[in-house]
Amino acid sequence: MGTCPLARMPLLRDNFTGLLHLWARPEVLTCTSWGAPIIWDGTFDPDVAQQEAIQQNLTIGLTVFAVGRYLEKYLARFLETAEQYFMVGQRVVYYVFTERPAAVPRLPLGPGRQLRVERVLRERRWQDVSMERMGTLHAALGGRLGREAHFVFCLDVDQYFSGAFGPETLADSVAQLHAWHYHWPRRLLPYESDPRSAAALAPGEGDFYYHAALFGGSVAALRRLTAHCMRGQRQDRALGLEARWHDESHLNKFFWLHKPAKVLSPEFCWCPELGQRAEIRRPRLLWAPKEYTLVRD
Template identity: 35%
Template sequence: MNLKRKILVLVSCVFSFLLLEHRLRPPAEELRLSDWFHPGTADQYLELFMRSANKHFMTGYRVVFYIMVDALSRLPDLEPDPLRTFKVLPIKGDRWGDFHLTRMSSLAEHILGHIEDEVDFLFSMTVNRVFQNDFGVETLGTSVAQLHAWWYFKNKDIPYERRPKSAACIPFGQGDFYYDGSVIGGRPLEVLTLIEGYLQGVTHDHKNGLNSTYERHLNKYFFTHKPTKLLSPEYSWNAALRPPAQVWSVKATRLSRRYF
């Protein structure tokens, strides 16, 4: 695998991946990093996200930024760089529907429709983050999970789904890590398998009158399908928390609305 020829794709979207049309045909491998954010926060988060990603995300590699939003006035002014391409793609979606369900269902369709043939690695991240240090190819893997910044340092009261009838249930006394739902990644078909597991779990719960969270379904999936790559909390640190001594270098920080 020649990483020097890898094309990295950074995507931002609001609701879903309805227009993930991408016409590059790279001679080697390509990574798609997809980012979603809640409606109304695009203008708040996007400039910080893009400026920091432009500086720290996969430096030295070719990156295509697909900015997918329902409404965006303009892109931040960034210094021209032959390794960086930016394109805005408008999307439409159900603003009042289940955000995670819409997002994951659409992503699954696009993995099957074209992503699996276009890229070798697929990342999804929330856009409410600022990259602070190099976020490089050490993060690539077949199945990538992000350790939760808060719960990584706790050993009790982990917020797993405990109701036995839920598909997301992890019984009391079981469980390992608690995973952060804001970052998932891996080979496209591995991500597809994760999505299918999530959608099946949601369908099961709805039929039984239950409603668990996306993150709890994600944790159940990684409990039964161990990821091949774990990202330490420094790759998605919560800006509201003071880094402990164990966290030497924060790679990316997640921001909350109170920072704007």
């Protein structure tokens, strides 16, 4: 890592984006204290990223869970927009986890893109559906998904792509800044604070608040992440505890202990209800309206 004398910003060379233009966005934080890039629109060259990824002949996995009414409500739009915007030009394999494989929409897929459907049991509580994902992903990463993909992104289904989401986002481990919290002071971030919980962070701990609706990385890194969260959730359950934000609390604990290699700006997973903001130039993925009364029991 060198230093750019003009902007006093570190020069970061990234596997996928070549030299990152971190000084192109002086109004936002573009580098973490441990030297990981925070990717904002304008800090990377999507063509370089594309070229690097093609040279490496990658297969990229995209996992999504659609259980209960989330399937009818969100899955078709999620997949249609992923076809338009997610890793276009790369080899992609979607993994859809559902209790009703027959109800998964059969979209025409672009060249080099495949969809696999995996059956899961339907948990009764939505919190359990959300948390059980960690164990299911861990098993999938240890099986076929792990053998066929080099990098995997794990996403919530209640969102849709709205802009190019390409290989500039790839790294060994990737965390997403939460749209609601990226500009909050650390002491207000909604980490789990009960010291009995495996997800607990002590006062003063925590770097950023990451959103569990999107995380990714290499298969090996994601195996470690999912194992950690699965174990923490199991420990909490044995004590009759449930972390404040479920799997997200455990994910935040994991990324505190094992810093992500790349951080995505809130442009990569934006909440349109927050309105227009000068620093949010081109959202790549948008939260669908939260209609909990329709999808949750």
